[in-house]
Amino acid sequence: MAYTNKVIDHYENPRNVGALDKNKENVGTGLVGAPECGDVMKLQVEIDEETNVIKDAKFKTFGCGSAIASSSLATEWIKGKTIDEALAIKNTQIVEELSLPPIKIHCSVLAEDAIKAAIGDYLKKKEIKNGSTGGDKA
Amino acid sequence: MKIPVYLDYHATTPVDPQVLETMLPYFTQVFGNAASRNHEYGWTAEAAVEKARGQIAALIGATDKEIIFTSGATESNNLAITGVAEMYKDKGKHIITSAIEHKAVLDTCLALEQKGYEISYVPVDSTGRVDLVELRKLIRPDTILVSIMFANNEIGSINPVAEIGKLCKEKGVLFHTDAVQAAGKAEIDVQAQGIDLLSLTAHKIYGPKGVGALYVRRKGPRVRLSPIVHGGGHERGMRSGTLNVPGIVGFGKAAELAKKYLPEETARVKRLCDRLWAGIQEQLDEVYLNGHPEYRLPNNLNVSFAFVEGESLMMGMKELAVSSGSACTSASLEPSYVLKSIGVGEDLAHTSIRFGLGRFTTEEEIDFALKKVVATVRKLRDLSPLYEMVKEGIDLKSIAWTGHH
Helix, strand or coil, X not given: CCCCHHHHHHHHCCCCECCCCCCXXXXXXXXXXXXXXXXXXXXXEEEECCCCXXXXXXXXXECCHHHHHHHHHHHHHHCCCEHHHHHCCCHHHHHHHHXXXXXXXXXHHXXXXXXXXXXXXHHXXXXXXXXXXXXXXX | CCCCEECECCCCCCCCHHHHHHHCHHHHCCCCCCCCCCCHHHHHHHHHHHHHHHHHHHHHCXXXXXXXXXXXXXXXXXXXXHHHHHHCCCXXXXXXXXXXXXXXXXXXXXXXXXXCCEXXXXXXXXCCCECHHHHHHHCCCCEEEEECCCECCCXXXXXXXXXXXXXHHHHCCEEEEECCCCCCCCCCCCCCXXXXXXXXXXXXXXXXXXXXXXXECCCCCCCCCCCCCCCCCCHHHCCCCCCCHHHHHHHHHHHHHHHHHHHHHHHHHHHHHHHHHHHHHHHCCCEEECCCCCCECCCEEEEEECCCCHHHHHHHCXXXXXXXCCHHHCCXXXXXXXXXXXXXXXXXXXXXXXXXXXXXXXHHHHXXXXXXXXXXXXXXXXXXXXXXXXXXXXXXXXXXXXXXX
């Protein structure tokens, strides 16, 4: 597979590798893909609850070079963005930035899913928290 | 040491300098057509071809006249299977093969299926060897051919060929074997092993690309084939076409060297393979050998490095030329059908790497390869959510995965 320099750069120097404390209230975790399919991405976001800005993002990926590059790029892009801005990122933007060949487009889809799953997890936590707080008040 | 280190000898081999030297005069000086019966140019070319026929026959315990030259093993496999199918169709239309054959065999069988033949696939066990009990059960009165590979190209497993040969003799069924990977690495004796047809190619034994051979038994029984290439009636009418004399001369020399070097070379290469595997096991956890621990090609090491995807692994060790069973390295996005057939889970199939060692592999190269493999696997495991989860004691099977395909 002939990769572009951008993919190779992200593969060799992946940005934001690691883990955030998944038990923290303002951390959302997304786990997408399957080992049988050859790619699994775990993407985490830490949110500033006042501003809804993504303060930090980390990832770990099992997959081919484009899967690693797609998730690395995704973390780079979402850091500093608000939740709504991050949710607006489309897989086609990742495809374009990394010049992924058609056979690797599913890697970018997975990265988009990972962003949505991580933010979704955070929003769910918040909803539960707010729900219970509301319950206390009543 | 040349970088990348070549560890893909199952794919092809470099031409041995002695082979090249033997071939050279046949391009410019002894250039005659071996079929030209009435002048010196033709006679010398023919004599060179006959010498090569003898050298190849000697490698597999056959006689000269039983060797038919082809363009390579793909053609040899096509000719053996299609040729028998066509010739013996009045006796029956049932052929038995295994699910882990090379595509040249599987796709030929599929093509015959379209023409009304029936194909059965004998199961292989978890080490990639054919189940003899199942094979016996599959043979029927209308079975005309059993085609089972000598050794597998991905996982290196060597089949119980002599037992298969014996069973086929007992049942009166022809036995074809694709011996492309086994030639020069395992003892082949068509008499002792009861083989009726056997495919070879030059470029896997340090000969040139584009030339192969099919052994066709002449006695007990005399095997007949319908040709698939029609023309001037060369090669006893089984394969028409002007002979590739320089290629054939090189093939002959390569076969002679393969026979001469076999005991020493297999021992040396096996030692290097064992060294690599021992090093991998010593320094990494969660690594699994694919294929049989003993009945395997001395130059083959196929390993699954759990939780690390094969393509990214190869990308991280580009100083090594290896191959992977991962889906991401194939056009189809399907992981290796061979690994699937021996029951390797798709999760592990994605993590497999095949190392193929050969005549020119050195200890220095193996030590370099080991270092590269270990460093890359460790780096990618630090990046792997699966490895992290397993280390946290999470059972991956308990997760509801969201697969896309």
